[in-house]
Amino acid sequence: MFDDLRDLYQEVILDHGRKPRNFRRLEEADREGRGDNPMCGDRMQLWVKLAPDGRLADVAFQGKGCAISMASASLMTETVRGKTQEEARALAEKFRELAMTGTCPDCGGALEDEMERLQALGGVHEFPSRVKCATLAWHTLNAALDNADKEASSE
């Protein structure tokens, strides 16, 4: 009945949605951010531990939401680990484009492997009302890196 939805709900999405990685509170985090999709009721809290050189040594999150938002957050924490803050922000921008258009023409180059991994979420662009589910984690990461007090929202 739902076979053609396997493009959106690929096995990797279902797996990360069911068993999100790095789903824990990070004690003594250097950065913290909150994200909220008021229309959906999705909520997320995200912590970043920075290495002495400013790289993202560890990233973890907790929250409630749909399979897309949980899987996206889970994949993101794995992807940005060890990256510089500039690289993490660049990934956030490229991911946003991927989620909205399904492709990312500028994704070749330095972060190609990382974007390849995130490609699993590209199918979301066919579902305009679900794009914000996929981007919530990245908005929250940006908010955490800004160390902003205010909540991130992908509305």
Next chain:
Amino acid sequence: MDGVVAPRGQGAFDVARIRQDFPILSEKVRGKDLVFLDSGASAQKPRAVIQAMTRMMEKAYANVHRGAYHLSESATEAYEGARRAVAGFLNAADEREIVFTGSSTAAINLVAHSYGRGVLKAGQAVLISEMEHHANLVPWQMLKAAHGTELRVARVTDAGELDLEDVAAKLADGKVGLMAVTHMSNVLGTVTPAARLAEMAHAHGAKLLLDGSQAAVHRRVDVQALGCDFYVFTGHKLYGPTGIGVLWARMELLEAMPPFLGGGDMISEVTLEGFLPAPVPAKFEAGTPPIIEAVGLHAAIDYVQGIGMEAIEAHERHLVDRAMTRLSAVEGLTLIGHAQDRGGVFAFALDNAHAHDLATLLDRVGIAVRSGRHCAEPLHARFNVESTCRASFGLYTTEGEVDYLAEALGKAREFFR
């Protein structure tokens, strides 16, 4: 005999024939037949409504209450004819008790501003319930902040019914000046015991406002028999257009209430120093009203009355029974709310799928349901659920659609296994 029931005193309720009155129902969604189960958010429109509005614009349109020329007079007659139709629909004692607004939300805000600030005293309380739509919650929170009116909230039982003992307890000290509750929950489907609530409120010196946004669509409403003091509903859920809502209130209340919005049409005399308000209902209808929408609402009322509200109620009762049976049999599915008296609104959650994932799956097979919190965030907190999907029925909903929903839910659970 799919979907066909024969209510008392009516011809057979032929849902297949009724569906032909709604052009959109023959649309395809991703190649599948549209199964529209979101009428609680906004209902689809029959051809009679679409044509009445088109005809108004093509043949009879001008502003109302202003021109001494033929078109303005005929437009005024059409607009006031809609008021008479609404008065009949609610069995109001006097058609002047019908105030046209932009929506149910606007109607409740009118009461909150005008009755709330102009009649209620700062120390008095407003009593609502845990199952209110945000439209019947936030205006009272705003009134509390602006006017110092206390806001009390009556509990909802685990079955999803209004806790009448708690209502009685919260009315007991006589401080409640207005009780404002839903006549039918937009999430739980619960129909509240309106006549009993009116008695309880009046026994303690309180007025009763009923939010009929859902209820007026599903059963016959007689405001005099219910004994309430204010009743609001909206056009677009009643198969009519968006942009028009109705406030009914008892004449003596409307006369005692100060105007809400100021502007043209709501005055009888204006100088640079001040104004005298017009009589009811013009006093509450500042500015150019929703004229075309009133004509559309009139056509919608004629349409449902042509079928018969009792026949519609019987059809939906049949669908509710079917849905209870079929949805209860879906493994892993939890229905929120099990009220004895309920209408065709079902909020549910699957144990292994988030509401939004579920809505995306259902959409793929043509089924339109709402997902989220349905403008009732505190109610979701009350039942400890983040979000739900909601299927809501209209007079065009069939047994086959209910069965298809149940089948799809079972398959969705397998998909996420």
